[in-house]
Amino acid sequence: MKALLFACLIFSASVAKADLPKPQQPPQRAAREVLHTSLEISTDPKAYEAKLQISESSLKELRAALDGAPGNGSIVGGISISPTRTIVAGLLMFMAVSIAGILLARSTSFGRTQKTVGALVLVAVLIGVAAIITRGNAGPPGSYRWRNLPQALAEGKPTFGGVDIEIVPDADSGAHIRLVMPLKKQ
């Protein structure tokens, strides 16, 4: 009986212990993009050391982005962050375009051609504004500007393009600054 009781205790203990939640692992810190800005890569035949030059305003902007300070982002970044405000803005823009369209259509001083042109301009402006706001008109991918980088470096010419600043864990970066260029093997 005693042996049975002992066996039960051992079993229950192992069951209870097995039911314990795993000790919490520190969350895996992924790279986070904090800022999109511009970068120029240039060569200097007189320099003895590679240099990373950051303008004061860029440093301020980066610092603000790291601190998560609101309102310090780029102009486009400061627009339409809030869903509520975006909805209200969209409704107002819809009303503006609708009323403008009605007024244009009812206007007697306009000819048919002017009406068509006016309508086309309105549509173009609307699409343009919507595209700017949603950043849908990003144009070609960022790598497009960097496609001639090797050739430009060989010729000593500067190359200018966009860059995303990412903060990565030390384990991933080896505790140094890394510049990753979007270039494909040719």
Place this chain on the structure above:
Amino acid sequence: MSAVTVSQAADYAEKNPDFIPCYPQRAFFSVGVVSILAAAAFASWLPLQVSIVTLFLFAGPHNWFELRYFLMRLPVRFGRSRNFFVTAFAGLALLTVAYVSLPFVYNARLWSDDGWSTIIAGWNTALLFWLGLLVWLRSKQKRKANWTWTIPAGLVLASLNWLGPDFFSLALVYIHPLIALWFLDRHLRRMRPEWLRTYRRCLCLLPLVLAVMIWQLSQTTALPDSNGLFWRITQHSGAEVLPQVSSHLLVSVHLFLEILHYAVWIVALPLIGGVIKTVPIARHPRGFPRLVAGLLIAALAGVVVLWFGFSMNYSTTRDVYFTVAIAHVLAEAPFLLRML
């Protein structure tokens, strides 16, 4: 001055006994150009220092001259314009009270950043709605004018305001000084029509000067904002909203426009407005001379108090002034509409 213009001026002087003989247009043009260039040079050279001195000297007096000008343009009886003026004064009072209460609302810290932006967007929308209402009421009095396009234009502005309330508010800061130039244009059209073309030629210089300022100052280093006053000045010009733009450029451009604004209200309009020597609502038999005199004396006392405040605590007085001064910004709208 050509012979035709001289004869026109002579006719005008004959019909208007109060007419003060005008200076030659060439002198007017020269003064205008020199004033614009000097304002741009000072604003670009020492923006912070000149901003402090300019505000101290001219902020209060320009408000006094504005009040005097608005009283001059106020009819003795509103008549058909009753609805227009009631809407104007009611909106002016409500919007001013709402604006003055905003700092208290902000300090209550009941709002997230997003909520605060929504409050600002709401005030801006109320302002646009009020302006739209005034335009509609004014357009009813002008049968020939077709101002219906202002409805979609106002809605587009309201929409843009909701996308970026801070940018919209900053745009108001920069647009407000330019309204004085519009007032001067309308006033010249009535009082000195022969000067209008010269004045508009002077105005053509404005975008050129602004372009040169932007070209010269866009690469300058940011202004020091280490102390509270300098920080306030750079923030007022939009240094926080536009961090990519040099604060030197922002402060200089804003100061340049402000100097022109003060020059118009304190120098140009009183000189040209000399035709009307007294305020009609005070001079008229059914007018209110005591009320007008009381208002002007109270405003004069306000100017003295403002100078005293600037001398004691410049930063705080500056904050209070720019909060309360929204009333004069708003008041310009109905009086400008009456002149269109």
